[in-house]
Amino acid sequence: QLQLVESGGGLVQPGGSLRLSCAASGGNMAFYAIGWFRRAPGTDLEGVSVISSSGGSTNYADSVKGRFIISRDNAKNTVFLQMNSLKPEDTAVYYCAAKMIAGLPKLIVADFSSWGQGTQVTVSA
Numbered sequence: 001q002l003q004l005v006e007s008g009g010g011l012v013q014p015g016g017s018l019r020l021s022c023a024a025s026g027g028n029m030a031f032y033a034i035g036w037f038r039r040a041p042g043t044d045l046e047g048v049s050v051i052s053s054s055g056g057s058t059n060y061a062d063s064v065k066g067r068f069i070i071s072r073d074n075a076k077n078t079v080f081l082q083m084n085s086l087k088p089e090d091t092a093v094y095y096c097a098a099k100m101i102a103g104l105p106k107l108i109v110a111d112f113s114s115w116g117q118g119t120q121v122t123v124s125a
Helices: none
Strands: 003-007 010-012 018-025 032-039 046-051 058-060 068-073 078-083 092-100 119-123
Touching: 003 092, 018 032, 018 092, 018 119, 032 068, 032 078, 046 068, 046 078, 058 068, 078 092
Parallel strands: 010 119
Antiparallel strands: 003 018, 018 078, 032 046, 032 092, 046 058, 068 078, 092 119
């Protein structure tokens, strides 16, 4: 079972950027697709982006398409989420999660087996 740790969250002004990292241990991340999810106060978990195990395929929620970029470095067992043009509505706790699959999974919370503890992103002036 992979253990995942997110980092890189913080406070940023609207229009700013942050880069989140998801570091894995306890296994080879190259066998897993990795998804990013977020939970804003009072809401359910929302799928943000997902990347296949090889990094060759990606998908994004419509709300972040064109602003966020997901990438991975399997040699370093790390997945990244570059977040640009941040908006106040991007404020949430961001989680990464792993699913052992060769293809690109849908962002369905119940399908992902390993989760990190989350990192807070706050977008505010």
